[in-house]
Amino acid sequence: MGELTKVTIDFQSSHLLFPIIIGCVLAVLGLAIVVRERSRITTSGSHWRRIFTQMDKFRFFGTLALTLAYFSLMVPVGDFWPNTGLGFLFCSIPFVFLAGLLFMHVWTARSVLVLATVAVLVPSLIWWLFTEVFFLTLP
Amino acid sequence: MPFFEFITPLFLLLIVGGTFVGVIFGAIPGMTATMAVAVCLPLTYPLGLENGLALLLGLYVGGISGGLVPAILLNIPGTPSSITTTFDGYPMTQKGEGEKALKIGICASFAGGIISLIALYLFAPALADFAIRFSYVEKFLIILFALSVMGALSTNMLIGIFSGFLGIFISLIGTYDISSGGNGKHRLIPSGLEYWLDSGFSLLPVLIGIFGLSAILQQAEAGMPPGLSRDKVRIGKSSKFSFSIFKGQVLNVIRSSGIGTFVGILPGVGGSAASILAYTNAKTFSKNPENFGKGEPAGIIASESGNNGLTGGALVPLLSLGIPGDSTTALLIGAFTLQGIQVGPLFIGNNPETWTAMIFAMLIANIVMFVMMFYAIRYVALIVTIPKHILFPIILMMCVIGAYTINYGIMFDVWTLLIFGLFGWLALKIRLEIAPFIIGFILGPSAEIYFVKSLESFGDLSIFFTKSWIAVLLWFLILGSIAGSAFISSKAREAE
Numbered sequence: 001m002g003e004l005t006k007v008t009i010d011f012q013s014s015h016l017l018f019p020i021i022i023g024c025v026l027a028v029l030g031l032a033i034v035v036r037e038r039s040r041i042t043t044s045g046s047h048w049r050r051i052f053t054q055m056d057k058f059r060f061f062g063t064l065a066l067t068l069a070y071f072s073l074m075v076p077v078g079d080f081w082p083n084t085g086l087g088f089l090f091c092s093i094p095f096v097f098l099a100g101l102l103f104m105h106v107w108t109a110r111s112v113l114v115l116a117t118v119a120v121l122v123p124s125l126i127w128w129l130f131t132e133v134f135f136l137t138l139p
Numbered sequence: 140m141p142f143f144e145f146i147t148p149l150f151l152l153l154i155v156g157g158t159f160v161g162v163i164f165g166a167i168p169g170m171t172a173t174m175a176v177a178v179c180l181p182l183t184y185p186l187g188l189e190n191g192l193a194l195l196l197g198l199y200v201g202g203i204s205g206g207l208v209p210a211i212l213l214n215i216p217g218t219p220s221s222i223t224t225t226f227d228g229y230p231m232t233q234k235g236e237g238e239k240a241l242k243i244g245i246c247a248s249f250a251g252g253i254i255s256l257i258a259l260y261l262f263a264p265a266l267a268d269f270a271i272r273f274s275y276v277e278k279f280l281i282i283l284f285a286l287s288v289m290g291a292l293s294t295n296m297l298i299g300i301f302s303g304f305l306g307i308f309i310s311l312i313g314t315y316d317i318s319s320g321g322n323g324k325h326r327l328i329p330s331g332l333e334y335w336l337d338s339g340f341s342l343l344p345v346l347i348g349i350f351g352l353s354a355i356l357q358q359a360e361a362g363m364p365p366g367l368s369r370d371k372v373r374i375g376k377s378s379k380f381s382f383s384i385f386k387g388q389v390l391n392v393i394r395s396s397g398i399g400t401f402v403g404i405l406p407g408v409g410g411s412a413a414s415i416l417a418y419t420n421a422k423t424f425s426k427n428p429e430n431f432g433k434g435e436p437a438g439i440i441a442s443e444s445g446n447n448g449l450t451g452g453a454l455v456p457l458l459s460l461g462i463p464g465d466s467t468t469a470l471l472i473g474a475f476t477l478q479g480i481q482v483g484p485l486f487i488g489n490n491p492e493t494w495t496a497m498i499f500a501m502l503i504a505n506i507v508m509f510v511m512m513f514y515a516i517r518y519v520a521l522i523v524t525i526p527k528h529i530l531f532p533i534i535l536m537m538c539v540i541g542a543y544t545i546n547y548g549i550m551f552d553v554w555t556l557l558i559f560g561l562f563g564w565l566a567l568k569i570r571l572e573i574a575p576f577i578i579g580f581i582l583g584p585s586a587e588i589y590f591v592k593s594l595e596s597f598g599d600l601s602i603f604f605t606k607s608w609i610a611v612l613l614w615f616l617i618l619g620s621i622a623g624s625a626f627i628s629s630k631a632r633e634a635e
Contacts, residue, residue, distance in 0.1 A: 051568060060360045111526075115529060122536075134185040
């Protein structure tokens, strides 16, 4: 029994020891979950159909699309004015405005005007605070 | 007195500001204390550790307390931890006693916060003193115990434990760090991403994604429910509040705060468990249990002192063992990381001024929360009318700043935010447990070091069972928590 528990660790491959153990534990737990939850897994199609039926697709996918565009454009726009954080500012203003419009339920001239003001002022204030006061790098 | 040099006007201002912003986050359904801390984390970078913690602890106390406002006025828990506040708070509002219910909740929150702060002050240094003697073996078993407790207290134990181990697995992506005794080789990195994932996924973008972006995606999925108009917020003051309501409730306050503190000390167990346990106990021990759910002040007292009792309790394992007590304190690890400080058994002894600053910040935050909410409750109640279509885009923008600045300007961290935002949304749909995942992700690298170094030192697997009486005790606790959970769930299935 004493010999069975003895372990020698090869330093060169020691980076794989713990990931392999955790991977095995995950595989065993995953198998146990599949066996125990098999009825729920086999009927998961209806679960996902319900999610997609009840989902506000316009706002959900709209948020994802706006976020992707926001993240993708920040660096290319910022490259026009390197090390100024203006890529962040010039992308954040339209993002906050468009996302606000997306989330707004009733568009009135007053609420759109308030949103537009906030969309210009808040990112500008944040940009000024981080770049001019805190001296932190922004895209 | 040089020891209190940290108390500056800025320190006090940050606590007041943090508590105020925290109350706003807590009071708006869909936003939480965790989200408040995640969004404001990058602001702490230039503030220094004490001032940064002052802001974050203010956010934490304010965020947990603010949840009672919509719970009482609208029957919507502002944060998950105020769910039981709706049971008696909303019936009181319907009877025109909204203001009275709010003030009862605020007083109970204050009492819970102070009692848990005393527990933090007494227990954390004692536990840290004890934990200093732990070797790698005991430290590894403590992490295993934390994961088993979280799994046991999850809705589904197997999925809870699986989520914890998944968090560990993802945390291992990257290089086996030479500075921690590793061999500097890559593992688990998908081809082509070696440059970006050399150090693995950064902690803060992962946390901000899971708690910030995924909450926004959930709200977008639900159609971004609009804010309420002012005329729908009826505070009602047909019955005056008086401190005499608390006569005969001292035991309830102490018991509920104690339950909250204890639940907070258990790793990864959230405030909702604290308030539900406190509420159930208050009902069990009440002389009038039939009044609960119909506007009984004792129910609000139990729920609110229970969830605020969590605030100090959750910091006990964080500051003594380096294990976060809940998801919000997990984010506090980020603040320490930003300042290059490691939390664990040596933290209090090596950083006495930071420790004192934290205690003071918690104390002042509780006082500020009480004064702010108690005397300005009619205005605080209007927070629930702030339009979400303005707040959420700004929060997402703040998430980007948090992720980008954490490693001094790496765009991959912003993409990490998106990846884990989507993961957090998906995890809810497939019923993965987020709290164990996060704790596993945070503690994974330490668990690896403790495990591998134990084996390298002793060369024998039996060392995990024979190293000390603490190791044996920890195994009993690990097996006990799993067996207890399995027993309870089998009983529940039989009852069905």
